[in-house]
Amino acid sequence: MPTRRGALIVAEASTPATFDATRAVGAADPPPGLGGPPADAGSGPAHILSRGKQVGPLMRIQGVVHDDADFAAFYEQSRDACLRAVRVSVTDPQTAEDLVAEAFARAWARWGQVRRHPAPRAWVVRTALNARVSRWRRLRREVEWADHEPPVADDANARFDDDLLAALRRLPARQREVVALRVLLDLDTETTARVLGIAPGTVTAHLSRAVAALRCDPPAASNQTPTMEATR
């Protein structure tokens, strides 16, 4: 029977395996850290059956098993930062929120893979921005025919300094991405470079140019907070 990678695991007939796709990792397992070993590392009581080879009492479907507590911790730590990074590129706050929520839902559905990503937060931001493009393509024809009214900004999420936001959006795409990852997601230079597929030195150069552009941008530079003035 043909199998698709990651889709089908065959249990040995002699194994009285219990199967729970949503909690195949045993409850007694300590939730691994975000940067720790992958869930299928084979430690603890939740041993895994993989491709018919018995290694323990539970079997899993690769890429589907979730550690809900682990994802919940990731969500709590990352959701605001991811939304901030997406807001740099997405004008409407409600749309940005929807896109980030959708990206987190996709991350949950593929948590086994996403948790092994070098920067899961960056994965969420990239997924949200890709979803934005897909959504735009889907809605393009509808907008042509429908009476399109611009969405009303939500006050709670419209507090991003409009001038600064506009200045960020005037940056070239690559510089904007670097600002989003380095500054708003707080990734280090190495990780940012890996995520964007560029050299660390290029990240530094893009960030330097972005900062120079923001400093020279009249609206953004003139709208300083009192704290900023005090630090001069």
Next chain:
Amino acid sequence: MNDTEVLDHVRQAAADIHLDVPLETIVARGRARRSRRRRGMAAGTTRSLHGQHHL
């Protein structure tokens, strides 16, 4: 204004932005998405087997 101050300004400007979607909503959407994907994969496997059967 030096580079650090510019970056601090960006961070401060974004500090009030929060994602208020509850985790339960995210999990529900993820579960629905995963179910759709599984159904699609099952349908693809069935079509593949059916196609091989007729070859």
